[in-house]
Amino acid sequence: MKIERVAAVSPLSRAGEVAILVGFLIVAWQLLHYLAGDIAMTTPLQTFRYTARLLVTQDFWVNAAASGQAFAGALAIGLVAGPVIGILFGFHRLSGEVAEPILVALYSIPKVILYPIILLVFGLGLAAEVAFGTLHGIVPVMLFTMNAVRNIKPVLVRTGRALGLSTFAMMRTILLPAALPEIFTGLRIGFSVTLLGTIMSEMFGSKRGLGFLLMQALGVNDVQMIMALTLMLVAFASIANAILMSFERQLYRRT
Amino acid sequence: MKHGFGIREATLVRAALLAVLVAVLEIACRTGLIQRFTMIPPSEMVVSLVRLFQNRDVLADAGQTLLSVFIALACALVAGFAMGVALYAFPRARRIADPLLTTYYSVPVFVFYPLLIVLFGLNAIPKTVIGFLYAVVVMAINTLNGLERVPFVYWKTAQVHHLSRMQTALHLILPCAGPYLFTGAKFAIAYAFVGVIGSEFILSTGGLGYRVSFAYNNFQSDVMYGVILFVLVIVVCINMALYAWERVLMERRGGR
Numbered sequence: 001m002k003i004e005r006v007a008a009v010s011p012l013s014r015a016g017e018v019a020i021l022v023g024f025l026i027v028a029w030q031l032l033h034y035l036a037g038d039i040a041m042t043t044p045l046q047t048f049r050y051t052a053r054l055l056v057t058q059d060f061w062v063n064a065a066a067s068g069q070a071f072a073g074a075l076a077i078g079l080v081a082g083p084v085i086g087i088l089f090g091f092h093r094l095s096g097e098v099a100e101p102i103l104v105a106l107y108s109i110p111k112v113i114l115y116p117i118i119l120l121v122f123g124l125g126l127a128a129e130v131a132f133g134t135l136h137g138i139v140p141v142m143l144f145t146m147n148a149v150r151n152i153k154p155v156l157v158r159t160g161r162a163l164g165l166s167t168f169a170m171m172r173t174i175l176l177p178a179a180l181p182e183i184f185t186g187l188r189i190g191f192s193v194t195l196l197g198t199i200m201s202e203m204f205g206s207k208r209g210l211g212f213l214l215m216q217a218l219g220v221n222d223v224q225m226i227m228a229l230t231l232m233l234v235a236f237a238s239i240a241n242a243i244l245m246s247f248e249r250q251l252y253r254r255t
Numbered sequence: 256m257k258h259g260f261g262i263r264e265a266t267l268v269r270a271a272l273l274a275v276l277v278a279v280l281e282i283a284c285r286t287g288l289i290q291r292f293t294m295i296p297p298s299e300m301v302v303s304l305v306r307l308f309q310n311r312d313v314l315a316d317a318g319q320t321l322l323s324v325f326i327a328l329a330c331a332l333v334a335g336f337a338m339g340v341a342l343y344a345f346p347r348a349r350r351i352a353d354p355l356l357t358t359y360y361s362v363p364v365f366v367f368y369p370l371l372i373v374l375f376g377l378n379a380i381p382k383t384v385i386g387f388l389y390a391v392v393v394m395a396i397n398t399l400n401g402l403e404r405v406p407f408v409y410w411k412t413a414q415v416h417h418l419s420r421m422q423t424a425l426h427l428i429l430p431c432a433g434p435y436l437f438t439g440a441k442f443a444i445a446y447a448f449v450g451v452i453g454s455e456f457i458l459s460t461g462g463l464g465y466r467v468s469f470a471y472n473n474f475q476s477d478v479m480y481g482v483i484l485f486v487l488v489i490v491v492c493i494n495m496a497l498y499a500w501e502r503v504l505m506e507r508r509g510g511r
Binding site for chain 2: 021094098101192218221
């Protein structure tokens, strides 16, 4: 009943609400510029213009590609190994219980403090950035997958057994569909946190990538560049998250 | 019955596993399998950690970090709570802010750090603001969550007994939403640490994060590992204490 009502309101009024929110943020930004002055910030319009100009420079794309490479590598490892390990922990109760507090602790510590160790092990460069991105992303994916598997209703499994399904058929028709929405939530959070880890690794002791570009701009006090890069990274993260969330909603609706 | 036994068993296995891991690291470092340059033996990390307490610079750094975390956290708890209450009171504002709340933590907050340095200068303010920004929204979300889960009958009861707004809030609503507020505060604490120490590590003039990056850049392995261990011990202890306390709270109300 409630779901129907929500569905009836969307999507047009929802788009309107998002427009109001974006408008509100832009007004707030303009006001902040008024308070902080030209030396510290650029206005929204100036920033959009500069961003448009930046998007046709080669320097930007070289660094964006470097960030993309590290991000894709970390994502590939985290989003494949994470669910696999999470499923194992979910099914094997003891190892799950052994691992859970360690994973929770790992999730809440400032992982940046471990970055020097990663740098010493992997050396400066792509490998360290991938490793650091993975370290961020893989933990929530494992935790969510583990809980998804644990939360599968026993009655579903019993039904499958009663129907005499093979292990593979059980996996395909019962276990995976039942756990998928929650696993997907983990993957979405893993995506965001991997991005955070990748950008952060570039901000410290790197010679490439958008995080490096950001710190370089700070070094020469290039406010336009800082604002444009910040805007683009925020926009990228928000839009990617919105897309993943709409997929996620569809998955939850199906079950 | 069996479950309780399973948890104790898991604790034992976990302790054994960690002990073996540390022992393997120790041996690998001592035998030169892992070079000294990469990692010092765990036993020396502990020695270095103990020695840190005589190092005035490091103690000053620890004080600076804790002060920033404390200010960021205090502001975040107050502002986050106020935001949660305001969003609960104005459903339309809540609807509009909803996409912001759901996207907020997908944005890598540290990208704002250079901008904050330009705004405030290279001092303790930008890192405190990052800690605040990181912690405030999780508090707001959990406050909102807690308030929304207060059963309607509570409000009704308050009306029947002619309680004032203040009395309703103090005697019914806050105790009922309490566990959610606690969860929010728990995350806010962890996030404030992540925000402040992360900022210090990237670029700053003091603090534990700065001390680690400084030691890394100057090849002071022993100081570096000592401080890393120090930070891990502090944060993990705080988190574990809060986790245990939360469990007690949950059990007192018979689970959720």
